[in-house]
Amino acid sequence: MSSKLEEFAPIFRPRSHAVVGASSDITKFGGRFLRVLLTFGYPGKLYPVNPHESDILGLKTFPRVADIPESVEFATITTPASTVPGIVEECLAKGIKAVQILSSGFRELGPEGQQLEEQIARTAVRGIRVIGPNCFGVYSPAGGLTILPGGELPKESGTVAFMSQSGGYAIRGANRASGLGIRFSQIVSYGNACDINECDLLEYFYEDPKTKVILGYIEGPREGRRFFHLLREVCQSKPVIVWKGGLTKGGARAVASHTGSLAGEEMVWEGLSYQTGAIMVNSLDEMLDTALALLYLPTYRGRRLTVIGGGGGIGVAAADTCERVGLSVPLFSLELQRKLTTMVPSVGTSTRNPVDVGSPFPRPSVLRSVLETVLNEDGVDLAIISELFMSVASHMVRQTDNSALNVRMDSAVAELAQVPVEVKKRLGKPLVMVLPVEAMAPEPEHIEAEEARRKVANYYLAEGIPVFLTLERAVKALANIIGYYERRDAIASSG
């Protein structure tokens, strides 16, 4: 086992865990944290620490860390800032390998807090690793660790790592990813980064064989030079997506009062992307979409797309949207157009690219033959099937008011929905689905339609086909990953 993997084992898979500040009172942070940990199913030994209680949720509780009779690997600290330096000292004395400090009230508050934080940092160098303070800590399904309020986050591990200087985005990222086909190896909310920072985490995720894609929400890297060199090295083998918070003036000011970091400037960060290969994004959604594209389209490279839609306007918007981010929707050859013309209805369609199959609900045989034909073309790197009618809710069937047709409609939709999966299995070429939320109203029929949409989305994800909510989001993610491969290869060949 290499150094970083060993060093981080007590953090990501601790066999024993003290929760300092645990409480029976779940209006308290430490009370909620312990409960969430139990809900999630932490498998190791758990030691609540609180001088005023002897039993919390059936667990024997110790007045101080020193009173725990067995050895302990990891501790979570949730007590007020002023008490934390002393507790970290006690943890070091107890032989605890690492702590996460969830409490706030440190550098982000000014000089007084900064002193407390520096005290902790001085303890850390004497032999205990620290995550935080002012953070949400670690979500590590392999180790049974979760962040608040993540008691019901997925228990399966995945291949995406996410380091976040924002606790809010750590939990939001975990929640949003769960319907997007993304699972995490670890999420680390590391807050003020008084000891473990983005460089340490980057080194770990680089070594970790399970992690394939690395995400970072970063406000101000602690060690700029080290971060730059590391990023450049890591990006050669694993894509790193960086969402830099505080690139604008107002954002930079907010950074200072959030994690007390120095934010840096937009231009410097753009240069960083070219020099290291990293993918820069501007929002949580863009970060997750790009991760999804990286995971599900490992063989996709080129910029030449075809978009298959039902309705001419959708094709027009698709072409505009692709070209705006630097992807092309090249005009098909006359020969290919002629071939496709024999497959689609004779009116209300287009075969020039985008391909308009005439209706958002085409015959399955039409979609199948069109899709196979375009994916077999050398000049097409990827196909997007945009906004076809792949799911059906009962009120839509009811609208037709004809029971024989209803059955046909139900099975026709199911048959249509299977086409992309069958074609992908046969041809193995990159394929993307766009399945928009059709209506946002709370009425039962709209909720049911959304449920049906999500089920179909899950079906595609399970079959290895990425699904995006809008065409704009899909093509931005594709442009991001193409840009990454190009920069990575340019950096590699420049030595």
Added chain:
Amino acid sequence: MSSKLEEFAPIFRPRSHAVVGASSDITKFGGRFLRVLLTFGYPGKLYPVNPHESDILGLKTFPRVADIPESVEFATITTPASTVPGIVEECLAKGIKAVQILSSGFRELGPEGQQLEEQIARTAVRGIRVIGPNCFGVYSPAGGLTILPGGELPKESGTVAFMSQSGGYAIRGANRASGLGIRFSQIVSYGNACDINECDLLEYFYEDPKTKVILGYIEGPREGRRFFHLLREVCQSKPVIVWKGGLTKGGARAVASHTGSLAGEEMVWEGLSYQTGAIMVNSLDEMLDTALALLYLPTYRGRRLTVIGGGGGIGVAAADTCERVGLSVPLFSLELQRKLTTMVPSVGTSTRNPVDVGSPFPRPSVLRSVLETVLNEDGVDLAIISELFMSVASHMVRQTDNSALNVRMDSAVAELAQVPVEVKKRLGKPLVMVLPVEAMAPEPEHIEAEEARRKVANYYLAEGIPVFLTLERAVKALANIIGYYERRDAIASSG
């Protein structure tokens, strides 16, 4: 009644309506159209026309238009392209005032289709108005008209008009708007625009006292000069949002095969925005978001925002997002900061702007006093409450596993959710909510959470507070409307 309103009355509120191509067979377009019209509840006289049937859905059916014994105001034509010119002639002879031609197979297909279309246009000038061909036609709740498959679209009229050269975006716009607090006066899918084009529609919506905001998805305006002058005039009193399809090379090509239009170039269209005041957008979502902002924030003008969130990272991203679109999140005065500091928890918060109230689930009293205080500031034009925890699904309550607390949590969320409504009523200053979809998974608890989110969103919309799905979308819409007011006023003062 002025000329345009009178001229369009037979189109938007026809007292009698022939459906040429109606059929008992609902696999046929004309069959589905008639059924949807009945479902929607068309209140006038309805005359199916089909030489091969005598009764469709209990309605007496006529072989030809000429055979209808009473006078008829409006006709819908769904028969194959080659038959349409003759049918339009028959309609003219019958004294029908206007027709919508849903059939495709005209100019968008090439010279032969173009000839058919020109024949129709020649008939039109002799005294019958034509919408289409190659379109979805008219949705006009006041007249009981709807487009396919819109049998269950809202029956209430609204104040937004939407003219769309794409039928697909007409129906999608109608569907998506229904959960966004937008209702339409009319939606007109006008396809190839062989007679009635965007200029005619713009004139009508300009005169129509019910229409406050005008949306257009436009591929290639038929009369460029007239369109330009009209747009400039209309924008002085009613905002017009234009989504121009086909601004890129690929998009322009797609336009040609969709509605046979000439698409024009991006630069020309950007100039158009400055010269006329119109708001240019790039997607359906951006168009609807901007319409929502215009409708719900009639008094909002300035560029100085405050963002209230729970969690520092969210404030950082908020500031970045605002400044990227030219809105500012100005640093609060020390005096204001001091005042706010007495209201929020002492750690894990920020009062500099964005305001971080420390948690996505703050005490209602904290949110109330912060919101009132910042909205009372002269230097704040609008407040955004971003991603606070305003709705609760039962699984979230269950997670806490404590029934006394559950009741408290349920009522605490309800109390928190009411705060923005109360403050808005008291102060009347512009206020925006951002309520993101938290997870996209199809599991029952996620569906339930989304239902709860939508209900809370509807509650705000009913109280006149606009709701956006993401902060990015909210601030883009705000920047769009501010830009409109500024251009409009500059044009007005330049004469």
